[in-house]
Amino acid sequence: MASTFSLFSPAELSFAQVPLAHSAATSPPSSSSADPPPLRLDGRSPLQYRDIVLETGFSHAQGALGSARVVLEDAAGAGGGGATEVVAGVRGEVDDMAQGSAGGKVIVSLECAPTALPALKPDLAQHLATLLSTLFSPSALPRPLLSQLVVLPGSKAWTLHLDVLVLSSAGGNASDAALLAARAALASARLPATRSIGFDDAGDATAGGEGMTVDEGFSGLVKGGKSGTKAVDFELVDGGEGGVRLAGWEDLPVGLTLNLINQLPHLDATTLEEAASSSQLLAGFTPSGAVCGLAQLGEGEVEFARVMPLLSDAGKYAQDLLRTVNAKLRDA
Known part of the structure; x- marks a missing residue:
């Protein structure tokens, strides 16, 4: 059952649910004589992402050490024709190390601009902020990165402030856009020499x-x-030629959202598809595929027997996403 908070009519929600009630696992092979499952309104299969616009180093405001911008366009007719835009930036300061600390730390903050609020589910910001903090906690960050944040052993270390701002959510899937922008900003950050x-x-x-x-x-x-x-x-040191890139950035965790209809997942939902979904699973993964963060949104229930298979599949999707994003960030 779709959430009671919706910008769309029951007819629109029902129309969007038809292609999303299929999954890659239940789709017939290409050689089958059966009719293929219907495509989504913008022509995608249930597990297909849209083209993601990812830009790094677009801003140096307030001494940003790294920055990223992610845009997801919503094709007209698939939810209004708007776009989701999220920006993220990394600021740094040297703090005293806490007793027993092995290195520096990353502090994440998430804000949603007023222009983004109408299309956001009421509980998304809270759960997304929690997941971001979990993904960039010391237990999830690569050890080489944490070691590099140490300035004076046992005394001083970098504290990186990772600020994420959702400017618009009209294209849907603000959660994945925020997770990608945060990861890209940190992966492209450079510490001053x-x-x-x-x-x-x-x-x-x-x-x-x-x-x-x-x-x-x-x-x-x-x-x-x-x-x-x-x-x-x-x-x-002046003249450090942009500073030193963070070690181990390729191994930063990655997160994505599974949108569920009839217990079947679809990825990268538009605003219409999000409203038609019964629930969402926000999941974070290490590069090896291990779950390092999880949250559920929406009014629908997820069957207990489906949780582990869904997370297993989500881990595979996350690894595919990780390889694609890392290839883009390699020259950032």
């Missing part, structure tokens, strides 16, 4: 040592300084 400041064995102050390159200065911070020098502070 730094250099350690300490005292050598003679008690003289040093600043990374003569002849030390930017990379050596950065590495020296992580290792505690050059031999005979104890790093006690650091300084930013």
Whole structure:
């Protein structure tokens, strides 16, 4: 049963449900004489994404270390012809490390502009913010990335503020757009080059040592300084040529949304298809396919026997999405 919160008439919802009541698993093979399942209003199969516009490095406002913009266009007639647009940016500051902490941290914030609210389900923002925080928590982030955030071992580390803003949701699937924008902004972020400041064995102050390159200065911070020098502070290095890209960005978690009708999934829903869905599963996965975050939205129930098969399939879709996005981000 569709959610009671809807911008569409019962006739529109019923019309949208027809092609979505099929899944790839129940579709007949191409050689079969049976009629193929009906396509969605914009010509896609249930498990097919639209073309995703992904742009990185589009903004350097407020000293952003990385930024990304994701746009999903809704073809006219498939839900109104609007577009979903989400932007994300990464800011950094050096904080004191918490006792027992192994590295830096990422703090995620999610905001929805007033222009995005009419088409959003009421509970989406809360669940999406929780999933984003889970995906970028220390337990889910790659270890090389966390280690690189350390500036002075046991003392100072980078805190990265990952800000996500949903500008419009008229194209549907604001959840996946936000997850992709957040991941792309962090994956393309570059830390400013730094250099350690300490005292050598003679008690003289040093600043990374003569002849030390930017990379050596950065590495020296992580290792505690050059031999005979104890790093006690650091300084930013000008002319770092854009900074140092985060190590292990390829292994950042990825998330997607399974929209369900008759317990069957479809991906990348338009606003009409979201309204026609009984429920949604927002799931996050590591690159290996392990679940690292999960939330359910909507009034419909998910049969217990269907949960694990759905998550297993979602993990495969997420890995396909991960490979596609990483290929795009490789040269970011």
